[in-house]
Amino acid sequence: MSNYRRISDIQADIRSGKTNCVQLVKSYIARIEENKHLNAFLEVWAEEALEKAAVIDQKFKSGTPGHLAGAVIALKDNLAYKGHKVSAASNILQGFESVFTATAVQRLLDEDAIILGRTNCDEFAMGASNENSAFGPVRNAIDPERVPGGSSGGSAVAVQAHLVHASLGSDTGGSIRQPAAFCGLFGLKPTYGLISRWGLLAYASSFDQIGPLTHSLEDNILLTEIMAGPDEQDATVSDRPAPQYHANQSAGKYTFAVMRQAIEHPGLDANVKSETESLIKSLIDQGHTVTYFDFEYLDYLVPTYYVLTTAEASSNLSRYSGLLYGHRSQHAKDLESTFTLSRSEGFGEEVKRRIMLGTFVLSSDYYDAYYSKAQKVRRIIQNKTREVLSGADAILIPTTSTPAFKLGEKSKDPIAMYLADLFTVQANIAGNCAISIPVAKTATGLPLGMQLMCGDFEEQKLFDVSSEILRICNS
Numbered sequence: 001m002s003n004y005r006r007i008s009d010i011q012a013d014i015r016s017g018k019t020n021c022v023q024l025v026k027s028y029i030a031r032i033e034e035n036k037h038l039n040a041f042l043e044v045w046a047e048e049a050l051e052k053a054a055v056i057d058q059k060f061k062s063g064t065p066g067h068l069a070g071a072v073i074a075l076k077d078n079l080a081y082k083g084h085k086v087s088a089a090s091n092i093l094q095g096f097e098s099v100f101t102a103t104a105v106q107r108l109l110d111e112d113a114i115i116l117g118r119t120n121c122d123e124f125a126m127g128a129s130n131e132n133s134a135f136g137p138v139r140n141a142i143d144p145e146r147v148p149g150g151s152s153g154g155s156a157v158a159v160q161a162h163l164v165h166a167s168l169g170s171d172t173g174g175s176i177r178q179p180a181a182f183c184g185l186f187g188l189k190p191t192y193g194l195i196s197r198w199g200l201l202a203y204a205s206s207f208d209q210i211g212p213l214t215h216s217l218e219d220n221i222l223l224t225e226i227m228a229g230p231d232e233q234d235a236t237v238s239d240r241p242a243p244q245y246h247a248n249q250s251a252g253k254y255t256f257a258v259m260r261q262a263i264e265h266p267g268l269d270a271n272v273k274s275e276t277e278s279l280i281k282s283l284i285d286q287g288h289t290v291t292y293f294d295f296e297y298l299d300y301l302v303p304t305y306y307v308l309t310t311a312e313a314s315s316n317l318s319r320y321s322g323l324l325y326g327h328r329s330q331h332a333k334d335l336e337s338t339f340t341l342s343r344s345e346g347f348g349e350e351v352k353r354r355i356m357l358g359t360f361v362l363s364s365d366y367y368d369a370y371y372s373k374a375q376k377v378r379r380i381i382q383n384k385t386r387e388v389l390s391g392a393d394a395i396l397i398p399t400t401s402t403p404a405f406k407l408g409e410k411s412k413d414p415i416a417m418y419l420a421d422l423f424t425v426q427a428n429i430a431g432n433c434a435i436s437i438p439v440a441k442t443a444t445g446l447p448l449g450m451q452l453m454c455g456d457f458e459e460q461k462l463f464d465v466s467s468e469i470l471r472i473c474n475s
Helices: 007-016 021-034 046-062 103-110 153-160 177-183 217-227 270-285 298-319 335-346 349-362 367-390 414-421 425-430 459-474
Strands: 041-044 072-076 114-119 166-171 186-189 209-214 255-259 289-293 394-398 434-441 447-453
Touching (some): 007 046, 007 217, 021 041, 021 046, 021 072, 021 114, 041 153, 072 153, 103 114, 103 166, 114 153, 153 166, 153 177, 153 209, 166 186, 166 217, 177 434, 177 447, 186 217, 255 270, 270 289, 270 394, 270 459, 298 349, 298 367, 298 414, 367 394, 394 459, 447 459
Parallel strands (some): 072 114, 072 166, 255 289, 255 394
Antiparallel strands (some): 041 114, 186 209, 394 447
């Protein structure tokens, strides 16, 4: 089977008779089995996917296929799909089946996407390496001794290794863009409120966003357009009409704002720095404007992010009590021990660490010192980001400070791991849209990603600027 990079190519081959949906699904199932060592999938719904593929093949014959007909897609294991297990890669929800389908997932199904399975991730999306899963780490397909990034590592590797055509992830502080950069993919963090969060198991509700991981910008645009739009189930989603995006609509010359502190950061890998400087030079040579801005809040991004997200996680994860669903300790003797033992046994170390940190910053003695202050800093960061974007089409910085690092390299140092999100958390704090684009590889073949950020609900501009970056990188 061809390693398809665009849904349009799949559909063209189906219409010409070169392949069909059933053959595609069978080949993906075989590849998943051949690549079990990557630990990308927690569950494969093979029989169901084959049945759906047969139905879609009939739609092609009758001339009524949906926009995603032929696309085989995986779901991160924190997205609800009715009648299917969802666990957020945690023992606390082992065996739990969803009773409804996430809005974003349903919109893909309505356009004839074939859902093949659920992918491994950091437990409750808390991590930057996919080493925090209760079901073992995911491995990068390019070098299985390296991480794929997190928390959507399984979704990224599933696409990277052509185990599915595309996948959905969630991005709270870079959890789509960072694995996209480490795996050589396109990964979008939409504007907060563009895509409904209904059916996404919450980590931090004011940060979380669902987005696609794809081989091509074209597919990223298509999936985003289909998932976006109002949803009466989600009060935080925008009531703007569903957008109609267009691919490759470059609108002439752009102004790029480059964060000086990012490209001069002492932790920036030499390969990343070199490729960033090379791209900046190419942009200038092509007639684009590149300006530099000082962002004096860079060192405050990660602390602000972790104070606020852990506070929200402490609240959101309180629902997993061992009473109504999920894991209940067999050693519990009364109500208090049911809570204590079920949560102690069901949650992993990183999740417990963040719950404790969030509980601490929300406590009456420290609320003003940490949580309240972090909210004020968040507003300052939002304002500064909007100020920069008012004078530029896009902010350009590396997605990550290094290529994919080795398994275990940072797992014993939480602070070092948290700093892996240094360049991605700004978009989540501010709420604006951002994308990671694969622009180069190191001498050893490790992918490098470049990040673009645009203003609120400026996804069309983001896609246009991304098209121009791709044109320059491929010229």
